[in-house]
Amino acid sequence: MEKLLRAALYSVLILFAVYYLLPLFVMLVNSVKTLDEIRGGNMMSLPEVFTFEPWLVAWSKAQIGVEPTGLSPYFINSIMMVVPAVTISTALGALNGYVLTKWRFPGDKIIFGLMLFACFIPFQIVLIPMARVLGIIGMAGTTSGLVLVHVVYGLGFTTLFFRNYYAAFPDELIKAAKMDGAGFWRTFTRILLPSSGPIIVVTVIWQFTNIWNDFLFGASFADFDSMPMTVALNNLVSSSTGVKEYNVHFAGAVLAALPTLVVYVVSGRYFVRGLMAGAVKG
Amino acid sequence: MREVLPRLVLSPSLFLILLFVYGFIIYTGYLSLTDSRMLPSYELDGFGNYTKLWGQRNWLIALQNLAIFGILYIAICSVLGLVLAILLDQKIRGEGILRPIYLYPMALSFIVTGTAWKWFLDPGLGLENTMHLWGWESFTFNWIKDRNMAIYTVVIAAVWQSSGFVMAMFLAGLRGIDSEILKAAQMDGASRWSLYTRIVIPQLRPVFLSAFVVLAHLAIKAYDLVIALTNGGPGRATELPATFMYSYTFTRNQMGVGASSAVIMLAMIASIIVPYLYSELRERR
Amino acid sequence: QESVEVLHWWTAGGEAKALQVLKKDLESQGVSWNDMPVAGGGGEQAMTVLRARVTSGNAPTAVQMLGFDIKDWAGEDILANLDELAAKEGWDDVVPDALKDFSKHDGHWIAAPVNVHSTNWVWANKAIFDELGINQPTDWNELIAALDKIKAAGYTAVAHGGQAWQDATIFDAVVMATGGPDFYQASMIDTDPDALGSDTMKTVFDRMAQLRGYVDDNFSGRDWNLATAMVINKEAGVQFMGDWAKGEFLNAGKVPDTDFLCFRFPGTQDAVTFNSDQFVMFKVGEDRQDAQMKLASAVMSPTFQSAFNVVKGSVPARTDVPNDAFDACGKKGMAELAAANKKGTLFGSMAHGHSVPAGVKNAMYDVITAHFNGEYDSATAVEELVNAVESAQ
Amino acid sequence: MSFLQIDKVCKSFGTIKVLRDISLDVEEGGFLVLVGPSGCGKSTLLNTIAGLEKLTTGEIRIDGNVIDDLPPSERNIAMVFQSYALYPNMNVGQNIAFGLEMRGMPKDERDVKVRDVAKTLQIEHLLDRKPGQLSGGQRQRVAMGRALVRNPQLFLFDEPLSNLDAKLRVDMRTEIKRMHQTLGTTIVYVTHDQIEAMTLGTRIAVLKDGIVQQYGTPAEIYNDPSNLFVADFMGSPAMNLIPAVVRGNAVEMARTGENPLVLDFKQLPGDVAAYEGRNIIVGIRPEAITDADNRALVRDGQQAVTASCLIDVVEPAGADIFAITSLGGKEVVTRLHQDWSGQANQHAELVFNLEKVVFFDPESGIRLR
Amino acid sequence: MSFLQIDKVCKSFGTIKVLRDISLDVEEGGFLVLVGPSGCGKSTLLNTIAGLEKLTTGEIRIDGNVIDDLPPSERNIAMVFQSYALYPNMNVGQNIAFGLEMRGMPKDERDVKVRDVAKTLQIEHLLDRKPGQLSGGQRQRVAMGRALVRNPQLFLFDEPLSNLDAKLRVDMRTEIKRMHQTLGTTIVYVTHDQIEAMTLGTRIAVLKDGIVQQYGTPAEIYNDPSNLFVADFMGSPAMNLIPAVVRGNAVEMARTGENPLVLDFKQLPGDVAAYEGRNIIVGIRPEAITDADNRALVRDGQQAVTASCLIDVVEPAGADIFAITSLGGKEVVTRLHQDWSGQANQHAELVFNLEKVVFFDPESGIRLR
Ligand SMILES: Nc1ncnc2c1ncn2[C@@H]1O[C@H](COP(=O)(O)OP(=O)(O)OP(=O)(O)O)[C@@H](O)[C@H]1O
Ligand SMILES: Nc1ncnc2c1ncn2[C@@H]1O[C@H](COP(=O)(O)OP(=O)(O)OP(=O)(O)O)[C@@H](O)[C@H]1O
Numbered sequence A: 001m002e003k004l005l006r007a008a009l010y011s012v013l014i015l016f017a018v019y020y021l022l023p024l025f026v027m028l029v030n031s032v033k034t035l036d037e038i039r040g041g042n043m044m045s046l047p048e049v050f051t052f053e054p055w056l057v058a059w060s061k062a063q064i065g066v067e068p069t070g071l072s073p074y075f076i077n078s079i080m081m082v083v084p085a086v087t088i089s090t091a092l093g094a095l096n097g098y099v100l101t102k103w104r105f106p107g108d109k110i111i112f113g114l115m116l117f118a119c120f121i122p123f124q125i126v127l128i129p130m131a132r133v134l135g136i137i138g139m140a141g142t143t144s145g146l147v148l149v150h151v152v153y154g155l156g157f158t159t160l161f162f163r164n165y166y167a168a169f170p171d172e173l174i175k176a177a178k179m180d181g182a183g184f185w186r187t188f189t190r191i192l193l194p195s196s197g198p199i200i201v202v203t204v205i206w207q208f209t210n211i212w213n214d215f216l217f218g219a220s221f222a223d224f225d226s227m228p229m230t231v232a233l234n235n236l237v238s239s240s241t242g243v244k245e246y247n248v249h250f251a252g253a254v255l256a257a258l259p260t261l262v263v264y265v266v267s268g269r270y271f272v273r274g275l276m277a278g279a280v281k282g
Numbered sequence B: 001m002r003e004v005l006p007r008l009v010l011s012p013s014l015f016l017i018l019l020f021v022y023g024f025i026i027y028t029g030y031l032s033l034t035d036s037r038m039l040p041s042y043e044l045d046g047f048g049n050y051t052k053l054w055g056q057r058n059w060l061i062a063l064q065n066l067a068i069f070g071i072l073y074i075a076i077c078s079v080l081g082l083v084l085a086i087l088l089d090q091k092i093r094g095e096g097i098l099r100p101i102y103l104y105p106m107a108l109s110f111i112v113t114g115t116a117w118k119w120f121l122d123p124g125l126g127l128e129n130t131m132h133l134w135g136w137e138s139f140t141f142n143w144i145k146d147r148n149m150a151i152y153t154v155v156i157a158a159v160w161q162s163s164g165f166v167m168a169m170f171l172a173g174l175r176g177i178d179s180e181i182l183k184a185a186q187m188d189g190a191s192r193w194s195l196y197t198r199i200v201i202p203q204l205r206p207v208f209l210s211a212f213v214v215l216a217h218l219a220i221k222a223y224d225l226v227i228a229l230t231n232g233g234p235g236r237a238t239e240l241p242a243t244f245m246y247s248y249t250f251t252r253n254q255m256g257v258g259a260s261s262a263v264i265m266l267a268m269i270a271s272i273i274v275p276y277l278y279s280e281l282r283e284r285r
Numbered sequence C: 001q002e003s004v005e006v007l008h009w010w011t012a013g014g015e016a017k018a019l020q021v022l023k024k025d026l027e028s029q030g031v032s033w034n035d036m037p038v039a040g041g042g043g044e045q046a047m048t049v050l051r052a053r054v055t056s057g058n059a060p061t062a063v064q065m066l067g068f069d070i071k072d073w074a075g076e077d078i079l080a081n082l083d084e085l086a087a088k089e090g091w092d093d094v095v096p097d098a099l100k101d102f103s104k105h106d107g108h109w110i111a112a113p114v115n116v117h118s119t120n121w122v123w124a125n126k127a128i129f130d131e132l133g134i135n136q137p138t139d140w141n142e143l144i145a146a147l148d149k150i151k152a153a154g155y156t157a158v159a160h161g162g163q164a165w166q167d168a169t170i171f172d173a174v175v176m177a178t179g180g181p182d183f184y185q186a187s188m189i190d191t192d193p194d195a196l197g198s199d200t201m202k203t204v205f206d207r208m209a210q211l212r213g214y215v216d217d218n219f220s221g222r223d224w225n226l227a228t229a230m231v232i233n234k235e236a237g238v239q240f241m242g243d244w245a246k247g248e249f250l251n252a253g254k255v256p257d258t259d260f261l262c263f264r265f266p267g268t269q270d271a272v273t274f275n276s277d278q279f280v281m282f283k284v285g286e287d288r289q290d291a292q293m294k295l296a297s298a299v300m301s302p303t304f305q306s307a308f309n310v311v312k313g314s315v316p317a318r319t320d321v322p323n324d325a326f327d328a329c330g331k332k333g334m335a336e337l338a339a340a341n342k343k344g345t346l347f348g349s350m351a352h353g354h355s356v357p358a359g360v361k362n363a364m365y366d367v368i369t370a371h372f373n374g375e376y377d378s379a380t381a382v383e384e385l386v387n388a389v390e391s392a393q
Numbered sequence D, E: 001m002s003f004l005q006i007d008k009v010c011k012s013f014g015t016i017k018v019l020r021d022i023s024l025d026v027e028e029g030g031f032l033v034l035v036g037p038s039g040c041g042k043s044t045l046l047n048t049i050a051g052l053e054k055l056t057t058g059e060i061r062i063d064g065n066v067i068d069d070l071p072p073s074e075r076n077i078a079m080v081f082q083s084y085a086l087y088p089n090m091n092v093g094q095n096i097a098f099g100l101e102m103r104g105m106p107k108d109e110r111d112v113k114v115r116d117v118a119k120t121l122q123i124e125h126l127l128d129r130k131p132g133q134l135s136g137g138q139r140q141r142v143a144m145g146r147a148l149v150r151n152p153q154l155f156l157f158d159e160p161l162s163n164l165d166a167k168l169r170v171d172m173r174t175e176i177k178r179m180h181q182t183l184g185t186t187i188v189y190v191t192h193d194q195i196e197a198m199t200l201g202t203r204i205a206v207l208k209d210g211i212v213q214q215y216g217t218p219a220e221i222y223n224d225p226s227n228l229f230v231a232d233f234m235g236s237p238a239m240n241l242i243p244a245v246v247r248g249n250a251v252e253m254a255r256t257g258e259n260p261l262v263l264d265f266k267q268l269p270g271d272v273a274a275y276e277g278r279n280i281i282v283g284i285r286p287e288a289i290t291d292a293d294n295r296a297l298v299r300d301g302q303q304a305v306t307a308s309c310l311i312d313v314v315e316p317a318g319a320d321i322f323a324i325t326s327l328g329g330k331e332v333v334t335r336l337h338q339d340w341s342g343q344a345n346q347h348a349e350l351v352f353n354l355e356k357v358v359f360f361d362p363e364s365g366i367r368l369r
């Protein structure tokens, strides 16, 4: 009886694993088929002729714009954008969390509430005014402009994460540091920051996936030389009146998702745990 | 001095948020009262856009769809997340493998997975076709083509994306329950069923709340999901407020109407989030 | 170094190769090309981006644009003036009037038209036609008869993708076929409520419903090229689609007139509904104007127009380009365009935003799609069409 | 035959042996206290009795019946947990009634029982509150109520008082004692607290590393420890364990800068004779060394030695004064009368009650008798 | 002039008054212990002295200088926290050195100092470990080291031992006492533990609701409590507080089913006379009631009354036996010799040491002298 139950339990779990893996499976399988096989065949079947060509094409030969560059140059653009954006938003989030938990002052809750609500605004509404502001400050079409945008709209979440994390950080430590003569900055850099490992990981992963996956801002505010990966991928897969090379599209899609996938799988356990520490408890 | 520095540190962030979030919300509110069409115009036009908005059949459809989508999405994600979390909490071997599998969809954007889903749901290419090829001829699954059912396919894909995340939240909640309470319930003679229904699930209330807020805001903001999957079709059958707003603002050159729909959306979000924030922040002390 | 920045959505293989011609040309003149491709939804995405760019004061040099979008932007007083160049190169003489309607604003040249797509084509699988002994239908009844035959033979009669713009593409053709050029003008271009609400329009909707009967069940949401593939693969008899569909046939190794047929939608033989891609020039700083003029000039050069359109499947926007390089369908298209231009039956396509502004177009889409999907009967559809158009204006 | 028999019980988690061959018997109505350092396996033993953990080998019998294969709910055992483990989502009444409900008792009957128990524990007025609205002591009572209401054969308590403050702990301790005396139920009780162990238990088992070190009455454990570990573990302040050298019937304890202190016995225990001239460990509890005025602590006929010792530290503790002196290189705590008026760094006359002295082998730690 | 002067200090958080008009003086080298129920303001007072909280009104002076406006780092005060508050990311050495580093002391000098302090505290071998790798007692030592190394004018301790288990607590208590005696630094110390308060303090302040209830030496607080609250709060087991009726120079305490117990005094305190025929509260500590054989607990010349009392519960606690009887409707705890051999539910002869009895007004709770 117990054994039967156990078996049923595992079957259900594996069934769901299949459900979650299906789209990825579809993408992977079809990214190594020839176009003819895709047109004629079964989406779920394994490739008759295995070909790695679509991956090569997607990476270095596919037509993204005028030049057949593949996704590779845009990969670099994405990195150039993601790294500073993640760094800055995480740093600001950490500072905000620090102030909001350890240097409280009247009205700090309202400020936190304002920041938190910012997580929830639909991004479409900010496109036009944001463009205007970027134009005025001369950052339109630049990578730094994109970084600014991502920093601004990531602040809510990073602050939330750090605030919840630091809230559980004993106040006595701060008091001890004060007694030891450390001021605002040294308390932060010497005591809190070195102990923030888990939440930094969570925040970085969260920000990284969000910024990496962003399409709307990338398309709207990037220029020809700062276009991120997602926009390039979109150019690859949703060209309007041309021939659709599905195998290349899928290969490109997996390529574009690779960094986030790797990050999730490698640090997934840390992420879940950190999420408990930082986010779920509200 | 001691009092000033922290505020000084906070001020850049606060400034950014005030300008780029609240400033823009006000700006949008203003636009919704103007006759803006293609580019912003600053001629006030009263509440004309709102009358127009509520006169739009598409808007009403979008709201109705949101209701269907939102309720199903939140309910299914919560139930599924809870069930998976409970199952995964039975000292499962291989939890370390299953958990990231359930969770990874959250890491992918629909720009990436949209095509795969579209294929999978397409009767001619996907599941139905596969089943036919495998010999189950009578199998039909053409919801994505069916005006009445298409919104449910959006639910399927959306559930796919977020339920793992909800699962993680519930798992965190489950792991946080005092093991002595579970032992006490066993001593009291609770069966596994009553253990969960009477003792465990009632204690997960805060997690339900957090999950609800996260899911609700995702539901209201749902955009690329619909665009990738059905692009609002068949017909307008899967239009949601977010796609409505985007298309009126940017492709239909009716920025005023788009802005007014954005204001309504914001109001909806606020009506969910603000009470939550209020209770959360008050409780803290 | 001089440079131009071009916003466009031609990212598929053929299109992009065609653009490369232009790029090379400019580079040979010392002008570098900054590519700004934003694909998706017939330029919807690109228009959003453009709006952001313009708002931020960072407009591109040139933007690929369609139909009424051009007019809308022209109204904003942010476009460059190409009159001088146009006068020098004599554009007025070689560009059809219907195109000029979009390329010029208040009498000033603002855009360089690249191509003309005509949208009222029928693409047919020759093998099926031969097998069933069908001739090219020339009017509505013949079309229905042919479709019946195909359907009876077990093929999907009409390959169609259920997306609003595809529905509307057929609608354009049916309007033209049912009411003729004048009715098209009155209803689709002038949006005369009487025409929109007329019995003719009801017939149009009835015919749409009739066509719906020839479409397979699985049509909704299907991309147009998948529908084309059905014709190519001999699963379906015909597809009603613009001339870009030809690229799919050629790519699959099919030859015009041997493997597939191209002909005008029955009943619209004399008329052409079109859409035209144009490069709209935005106002730029003085230092960049020279490059911008070079770009405009290059776009209008006959060699480019020929080279580009051969690849793209469309026909040149200039009527004086030699047709040597084009295939059978291309030659047919060029001839018919020229004829229609002369005859005054060259009309902007409603489905592709060349007859009414975007707001009205989308309002029409809503009704057409709703009706095509069976939400309205024809009478209601007519009523709704009048209402929708009125409220969108 | 004993009521609860724990017979050669072993329990391993994976390769870690947590309980090793534990055998304990408790008579009906007995009160067994388990003590031992953290991690020694006390909770694990309790859990095996409750059925929350399966034992690896051995047998547990209640009233002669082997219960090893019964699930917890069928063992008729109730348990009170350290954290009380009240169901936070139910009110007090529901908490108490839950076990009855699970056993399918009809609602009216449940209500009567709950009300009875609540009355006994004086928590009737709390029945509608949620656990979150209760103080520590009130929670403790509710947890007891939950156990009591089921009228079980056997009660298990896992450090039930350790979350209460000192004052409340004393009160609840007395209450548990009284409850035990009234109901006469058999109890197994885990605690860290010496006093709790001594005052409550009819029997105490001292565990270390999953092995029973000593099993006996509180007085046996306290006065007659079977090894150094037990001697050191039980009692607070702890027993003084002083290195000394055996000389005939006396033991000598070194002092810095003074003559050694000699305790002259009428007769040393037999085992000690073998250590002539060698080191042993002498164990004397603080209360067996006192000030001369307090002589009556040494009862009539008991042997005693009086000696002058240098007092290093004086710690007045209210009811008593603890004075620390130094013997055999160790700090020795003595318990003096609260009215004693000596000073630190002065000599004082101390009385050693020789009847209370015990001896250990310095290497093995085994008691010498 | 006293070294630390706390002068009419008030502290409010918003509208909540947490400290009300607190005035305490500590001489140089003194050891002030603050006790009181949870939430009474002990930590707040400590924080105000440290400068971690600004006081609302009043003044704090060290060595005559007002320090109210100095930031914590300039007050030359060190503090040891209940949770030890060790920096989890630094090793022990860095933890101890951090305060010196912040004050800009060069590295070599720091190292020397850290090593010195570590040697004193016998934690030299731990210097490279992270706090997470230490046991509770070791952490406690590191926290002390961190305070010691700065060589401050004043030490503040906020329940530094409450996270340790009973055994370790006793050891560390002795160590703190010794450290205080060696260094002679002034200390303010918060604790919940009666024994800690009594053994460590040169002075104890009992707080309740932010008000000082009594301020005095440990002996004063213990033997001479100024009101019912202090009497009840200090000492464990607590003082017996028995309702009684005054009859001339005697007090009568009711007993169920027996004649009242009469304690006949040579002379009642003056205040009590006014209560003739009325109720008062009689306070007697458990150790002032003992078994007849233990008479010498009552020293020569002290008044005592012997009476036969019914014993309800017997709690042998190792060193002593606590027996509970009933007087004036209250449970009365008595402390008997460990060798006492009486039984529950039998009568026993008990001796009441009248010298130790105190009296309170039953309404106001004020001590009657
Ligand atoms: N489920 C388990 N899996 C593996 N090891 C366990 C498990 N439960 C307990 N242990 C180990 O068994 C040993 C005994 O644990 P137990 O909880 O019985 O100790 P304890 O005596 O109750 O300690 P404490 O006084 O701290 O409560 C410990 O070393 C513990 O780490
Ligand atoms: N920052 C603060 N803001 C508002 N109220 C506070 C603050 N800090 C403490 N209090 C309140 O002041 C009162 C005294 O707190 P304090 O921490 O001094 O008590 P305590 O005597 O140290 O208690 P414990 O023994 O539990 O540590 C409490 O009621 C507490 O709620």
Ligand SMILES: [Mg+2]
Residues within 6 Å of the ligand: D042, D043, D044, D158
């Ligand atoms: Mg335990």
Ligand SMILES: [Mg+2]
Residues within 6 Å of the ligand: E042, E043, E044, E158
């Ligand atoms: Mg405190």
